[in-house]
Amino acid sequence: MKAQFSHRNSKWCCFLRVLNTMVSWDISFQINAENSLTEPHVAHVITEALSAESALFVGNSMVIRDADMYGHNCKTHAHSIAHMMLDSELPYLGIRVAGNRGASGIDGLLSTAIGFAVGGNKQVLCLVGDVSMLHDTNGLAILTQRVSRKPMRILVINNHGGAIFSLLPIADKTDPRILDQYFYTSHRISIHKLCAAHSVRHLRVKTKVELQEALLKFEHEKTDCVIEVESGIGANSTFHSTLSKSAQQAADHALSILSRLSVQVSISDGFISLQDP
Ligand SMILES: Cc1ncc(C[n+]2csc(CCOP(=O)(O)OP(=O)(O)O)c2C)c(N)n1
Numbered sequence: 454m455k456a457q458f459s460h461r462n463s464k465w466c467c468f469l470r471v472l473n474t475m476v477s478w479d480i481s482f483q484i485n486a487e488n489s490l491t492e493p494h495v496a497h498v499i500t501e502a503l504s505a506e507s508a509l510f511v512g513n514s515m516v517i518r519d520a521d522m523y524g525h526n527c528k529t530h531a532h533s534i535a536h537m538m539l540d541s542e543l544p545y546l547g548i549r550v551a552g553n554r555g556a557s558g559i560d561g562l563l564s565t566a567i568g569f570a571v572g573g574n575k576q577v578l579c580l581v582g583d584v585s586m587l588h589d590t591n592g593l594a595i596l597t598q599r600v601s602r603k604p605m606r607i608l609v610i611n612n613h614g615g616a617i618f619s620l621l622p623i624a625d626k627t628d629p630r631i632l633d634q635y636f637y638t639s640h641r642i643s644i645h646k647l648c649a650a651h652s653v654r655h656l657r658v659k660t661k662v663e664l665q666e667a668l669l670k671f672e673h674e675k676t677d678c679v680i681e682v683e684s685g686i687g688a689n690s691t692f693h694s695t696l697s698k699s700a701q702q703a704a705d706h707a708l709s710i711l712s713r714l715s716v717q718v719s720i721s722d723g724f725i726s727l728q729d730p
Pocket of ligand 1: 513514515557558559560581582583612614615616617618
């Protein structure tokens with residue numbers, strides 16, 4: 454997507470972009486500083502696994518939210534605040550991105566991604582949660598059918614349940630056993646064995662380096678594959694809360710600097726307003 458602003462050079466617009474970038478620098482720092490392979494890290498680096506020949510399909514639940522919050526355009530990163538203020542257009546890669554919206558169902562996501570790969574004639578990278586994948590294991594059967602299309606990489610974030618519910622206020626107020634059974638629908642299904650049953654290549658990754666190597670390996674080998682990212686609901690929830698606190702602090706800090714400049718900044722009810730004095 455490419456956006457243009459009619460008032461793109463106005464002072465408040467530049468300031469908002471600086472604020473946005475300072476927060477995104479903080480998020481990048483936190484994600485890179487964390488040694489373990491986190492779900493926000495996957496969203497953060499996924500663009501590095503894409504080329505002009507690729508397209509991205511993003512599943513529902515946390516993967517699309519993480520891609521929205523923590524994804525970044527690695528090829529056109531601003532190098533300085535001055536550069537950012539002068540740069541009048543939003544950076545973009547020109548990669549096609551698709552997802553299933555409507556009722557935001559987690560059903561049929563693999564099958565849709567395969568249809569997207571056939572229709573668009575691109576190497577699709579599909580990002581999906583484990584429960585979503587289990588809702589559509591028939592997608593694996595479609596994957597092995599002989600339809601003419603380019604190879605697909607399916608990246609499954611396996612936190613062994615629906616992690617999105619751990620980020621809702623109900624998670625703090627509910628008995629863990631009830632949460633596990635009825636909200637997270639935690640499971641021990643082997644994605645490796647499911648893939649084997651469908652003769653789909655599978656690789657499980659636990660570290661940042663293993664993820665990078667797996668993405669490169671299957672891109673070069675040009676074969677369909679499932680890359681399973683090992684994660685956990687508790688660790689994911691903790692890291693999301695660390696990130697959001699740190700982003701909040703970075704925003705406060707950036708605002709305190711910006712407000713000392715020639716524009717007046719005021720915040721009320723969570724809204725930021727910038728006015729020429
Ligand atoms: C067809 C359908 N059934 C149930 C839901 C409710 N729902 C929303 S997110 C979610 C859990 C998804 O889990 P997963 O795909 O593993 O992603 P995560 O939450 O871990 O990111 C469920 C069951 C839904 N959106 N659509």
